[in-house]
Amino acid sequence: MGLCGLGTVGQGVVELLRRNQASIDVQAGRPIELVRVASRTPKPMVDLGGAAFSTDLADVINDPQVDVVLELIGGEADARQLLLQAIEARKHFVTANKAMIAAHGDELLPNAYEAGISVGFEAAVGGGIPIIKTLREGLAANSINWVAGIINGTSNFILSAMAGKGASFDDALSEAQALGYAEADPTFDIEGVDAAHKLAIMAALAFDCPIAFPAVYTEGISTLTAEDIEYAQALGYRIKHLGIARRSARGIETRVHPALVPEQRLLAKVDGVMNAVVINSDAVGSSLYYGPGAGALPTASSVLADVIDIACNRAARPLSINGEADRLNMAEVDTAYYLRIPAVDQPGVLAQLAQILSQNAISIEAVIQREQAIRVTGSTSWVPVIILTHRVQEQAMNQALETIQALPEVVGQITRIRVEPLDEHA
């Protein structure tokens, strides 16, 4: 192996290989040796054993002893370049880089397959959970209906802290940063971009279609309030940040957003930085895969599992056999909704809201309008009206909310969060 990148994950790979060298060799059926390492940092912080070291990534590609290139440098453009060079040099390639695979997999994975090299990216989704292998191999005889997962540990940590302690989003984010679970610039995690990368990859494997990262609808968690989390709990739900990919007769939908999940679902009970993915398929029904979604050693575990697969010649099929599929845009997607509507506290307002929803063919499942929640802003006495709806197409909801938002009785911005009942075994 040749290793490009000696950050957290790169160092984890070096450590795990040293620790479990003997059993890894047995599992691989041959010795797995790290012969060369390249990193932009001139001084390696870990003992590299007998591996040669340089600061030029090309040295790894060009080393004739290197059969498998590990790309752990991160970043899209440089990693793409490295994969192109590996394809050119006919070297197998293992990466933890979800951004690169999501953005460039459609372009490059077919080339890699044609060149006869394997590209392993188990570590790109779900950290140490073998979710790529499960989608590709474990459930290979199934037709997959949907995938729904908690696939960003940072967001899940923040939501767990908000739910557990009633913390605000900002306070929970600060705690995550203090504990090293969120970066100084947390945008990719909290705005759902990281989850969207992972979801796009899972959807491609689940439905045998292109990765199509731009097609993923993405909403983060930064606008969620402790109040919504509390109302959700009162209604028997937890709010989780989910990546959801679903195939129906109308097309494939891929979306990342906060969602109310019934509290009795296992997914609702996954707290902290842990990840979990439910796969619903025709033969198995729902199955769930849970574990650490990040971290040096869990990610290294998946990187080395890919290396062992390559050493054992357990080749993966190419992606996107079926070509592009119909895709639903978000306006066409069906979900149920949680709405929080700040409305003046006077008789008839709820009837008015219900009528507008009804005119848009939206039926109501539950309403909460608490006396104790009455607030006064200036001379206006208002109350948050909480409404749970049944499933409806998003465009009907968009229309209804446009009408409701324009009512003089509605005194502030409406909050809407989708509701995902999943299934009883999720």
Add this chain to the structure above:
Amino acid sequence: MGLCGLGTVGQGVVELLRRNQASIDVQAGRPIELVRVASRTPKPMVDLGGAAFSTDLADVINDPQVDVVLELIGGEADARQLLLQAIEARKHFVTANKAMIAAHGDELLPNAYEAGISVGFEAAVGGGIPIIKTLREGLAANSINWVAGIINGTSNFILSAMAGKGASFDDALSEAQALGYAEADPTFDIEGVDAAHKLAIMAALAFDCPIAFPAVYTEGISTLTAEDIEYAQALGYRIKHLGIARRSARGIETRVHPALVPEQRLLAKVDGVMNAVVINSDAVGSSLYYGPGAGALPTASSVLADVIDIACNRAARPLSINGEADRLNMAEVDTAYYLRIPAVDQPGVLAQLAQILSQNAISIEAVIQREQAIRVTGSTSWVPVIILTHRVQEQAMNQALETIQALPEVVGQITRIRVEPLDEHA
């Protein structure tokens, strides 16, 4: 493929293959055809397509068109015979037969490997959950510390019904039988034999040692009472029937028994006929795999996943590379305990119990002795004393309980159930 056995699972394989034929062929990289079926029942109940049918299993082995034999007949001796014939005839072999693999795997799997044939048994453990693949491949770079799972759906259904409705064991069993979740003779499920078969197989894969089924300590659930489930809940635990395999410096322990699991663990929340397995390993920590542990289509999913792996030439390594390992017998195993001791209701009895435990170096974590629980038998007024202990070696507990059971103040049989805290991410 040639299929032996047309029971529930055999019919499931025929149905799933027909349903997903096109995508299965894509995943396998070649057409997967069922060319011959044999069953002791003369009239097949399903449409076999173009497959030839006979009542002689040998016809499947001898058919030159058959590359992979599916053994779905059940039973140990006949299935062992079939595997021997397959090895002789150099045919790959896929089975859902946990009893046969547990009893004869140590003898036959090395022969199969030497003969160059693959033996797939994903369906033998965890139904539709790809747990064998996860142990062998997904976590291949890890050193596994322990495996703990709910691996018998019948027992879990019964315990869930007892916990949810306060039902007695007998009533819950009757309900399971009425729903088809328990057989008319439920012994294998409720006495833990089925779980022990599965645990022995998982332990061999986790620790690269022989299957050694006779080494598994096995206790079922038939002596559990609604009272113990209630006390456990009062102490913050659920009672689950677990299979546990653990490796320590002292040796490998494999055991199947009821256990108190902290209520906040995901495993504690797995209800009904579902299965779930936690694998704790050095790089990943705890990861969990959850899904249906039985049923025609989930099992067929695993059978056909094995066939696809064989078609893709994704060969599995041989088992038990490391030869026999040290094994702990149950007396040497460390666990915490829940004790229910029926003792006369008089001052000083608790002090006496505590002293005997202390003399055996057993420390107490919690005690419940409820005034309301006082009962009268004949002229004796007695109370169940519930004690939770810290971890101790089983032989110390055996000694302590022998002394306690002999006390005149103890008026009935002591109940003991092990406590498994697992870890916070289990």
